[in-house]
Amino acid sequence: MAGKGGGTPAQQRGGPDLVQGIELAPLSPPANLTAELVRRLAAEIRAGRLNPGDRLPTEQALMRQAGVSRTVVREAVSALRAEGLVTTRQGVGAFVADPAARGQMRIDPAEMQSLADVLQVIELRIAIETEAAGLAAERRDPAALARIETAADAFTQAVEVGETAVAQDLEFHRAVFAATGNSFFPRFLEFLGPMLIPRQTVRPALEDGAARTAYLSRVREEHAQIAAAIAASQPVQARAAMRRHLTASRDRYARMARAAKDQ
Known part of the structure; x- marks a missing residue:
């Protein structure tokens, strides 16, 4: 329940960094820094050291x-x-979500142990997102279209x-x-969780920076x-464009899987 000053009691207790009960050690390469930071923060939340309503430390x-x-x-x-x-509030920060509001069915990143797992998720996405694009073309209103273009x-x-975007x-x-x-x-996205964009959890050293940059440029054109x-x-x-987009992603990770076998 919100206090008189606004926000939850947990949000009112602290300053900019709010939660003082955790201290994260520096992450070191060659680990996937994003995936490792996600793992550590999720562990703090699930262990109860970050409680519902608590604000995450600032960026x-x-x-x-x-x-x-x-x-x-x-x-x-x-x-x-x-x-x-977590939930985010523009201009305020990120807050630990109420467990009752969390999706109950998600693909756990811990389940994704190989590029073969990533390929299976992309196959699932092709089946669902191709139809979603077609329905979006039939039903979108001006607000929905503006969100897509933005x-x-x-x-x-x-x-x-130069960001991974x-x-x-x-x-x-x-x-x-x-x-x-x-x-x-949209609820289907909760099931996929962070695996919707596999490059944030799978960044094998099988592809150099130039290849990744070229890939992201292609993704930009496919989105357009x-x-x-x-x-x-x-x-x-719209269905054809979405299928091409996701098929290109599948083919990219399939090439990575073949390269990994050859090593």
């Missing part, structure tokens, strides 16, 4: 404690939000400054799902094609 505090960049922190918070462990633009801007990628797919007008489609088909109310073209 600056997490960057300092874990020794990571702002991009890693933002990607980790986005993944925790996708898992239903997400596509945000992805482009993130890629242009995980949060922006996730928002684009959320926007397409929301445009279907079917509330069960999906958004254009939805804007033009062309469900057949």
Whole structure:
């Protein structure tokens, strides 16, 4: 229940870093920094050291404690939000979610032990998201279309400054799902959790930086094609564009899997 000053009692107790009961040791490469930060923060939440309503430490505090960049922190918070462990408030911060409000069925990142697992998730996405794009083209309203186009633009801007654009990628797919007008489609994202965008949890050293940059440039163009088909109310073209997009992702990870076997 909110106190007189606004916010939950837990939110009123602390300052900018709020939760003083945890201290994260710096993360070190070659671990996947985003996945490791997600794992550590999720462990604090599940162990009860961060309680519902508590505010996560600020971006600056997490960057300092874990020794990571702002991009890693933002990607980790986005993944925790996708898992239903935190909620975010623009301009305020991230807060631990009420367990009763968390999705009960999600793919746990711990289940994803190999690139073969990632390929299976992408196959699932192809089946669901292809139809979602078609429905979005049939049903989108001006607000839904604006959200899709804003997400596509945000992805482009993130890629242009050299970011991995995980949060922006996730928002684009959320926007397409929301445009279907079917509330069960967004709930499907809760099932996938952070695995919707596998590059935040799987970053094998099988592909150099230039290849990743080229891949993200292709994703930007594929997003633009999906958004254009939805804007033009062309469900057949929207389905085809989404299928091409996800099939290209599947093929990328299949190449990585083959390279891993050859090593």
